[in-house]
Amino acid sequence: MDFKDFFESKIFIVFFIIGETILLLLTFGIGMMVGSKKADFSCNMDKNYERNFGGSGFPEDLNGAPQGGHGIFGQIIKIENDAIVIKDSDSIEKIISTKGDVSIKKFRDTIKLSDLKVDDRIVVIGSPNDSGEIEAKLIRVMPVPPTKNIDPVNNVNNNAN
Numbered sequence: 001m002d003f004k005d006f007f008e009s010k011i012f013i014v015f016f017i018i019g020e021t022i023l024l025l026l027t028f029g030i031g032m033m034v035g036s037k038k039a040d041f042s043c044n045m046d047k048n049y050e051r052n053f054g055g056s057g058f059p060e061d062l063n064g065a066p067q068g069g070h071g072i073f074g075q076i077i078k079i080e081n082d083a084i085v086i087k088d089s090d091s092i093e094k095i096i097s098t099k100g101d102v103s104i105k106k107f108r109d110t111i112k113l114s115d116l117k118v119d120d121r122i123v124v125i126g127s128p129n130d131s132g133e134i135e136a137k138l139i140r141v142m143p144v145p146p147t148k149n150i151d152p153v154n155n156v157n158n159n160a161n
Contacts, residue, residue: 041128071125072096072134073142076118083133086122095133096124106141116141 006012072094074086084096104111116122121144126136 037128040130041132071123073123074121076116076120076122079113079116079118082113084116084122084124084136084139086124096126096139097129097133097135098139100135102136102139104139104141107143111141 072086072088074088074094076084077087077093078085082097082099084098085093086096087093098113102113104113104116106115116139121142123140123142124134124136125138126134129135
């Protein structure tokens with residue numbers, strides 16, 4: 001039997017259909033696993049919101065949307081032991097756990113947790129835990145954005161002499 005006959009045979013077609021079905025089921029299963037993890041994080045964040053932030057329930061501007069837990073950008077508002085509280089661009093506070101192996105970078109330098117200070121802007125990459133916190137793996141300190149007075153129409157700096 002040569003290759004042409006094999007690819008046209010019923011056995012090949014059956015194995016091809018079975019392989020495609022298995023691939024489709026694996027893809028569906030991975031999607032279900034990711035969705036379940038995201039839903040668990042959102043549910044656990046709601047359950048632990050009062051303990052984490054001293055409030056009750058979700059802030060109103062979340063509109064019931066699931067919260068992503070793998071990364072965030074924001075401004076440090078509190079540093080306490082192994083936890084950092086940051087406020088993101090939507091003014092939602094998140095607790096970042098720095099327990100374990102965390103790499104903290106400022107430009108190309110590796111720094112310590114004690115080098116971070118309130119009002120620093122940071123990007124955090126990590127994974128959600130059952131308490132609604134983000135367990136940091138990488139924290140990068142971002143430079144302070146320039147405060148130039150740019151004219152948006154002419155795209156020129158109004159502070160320049």
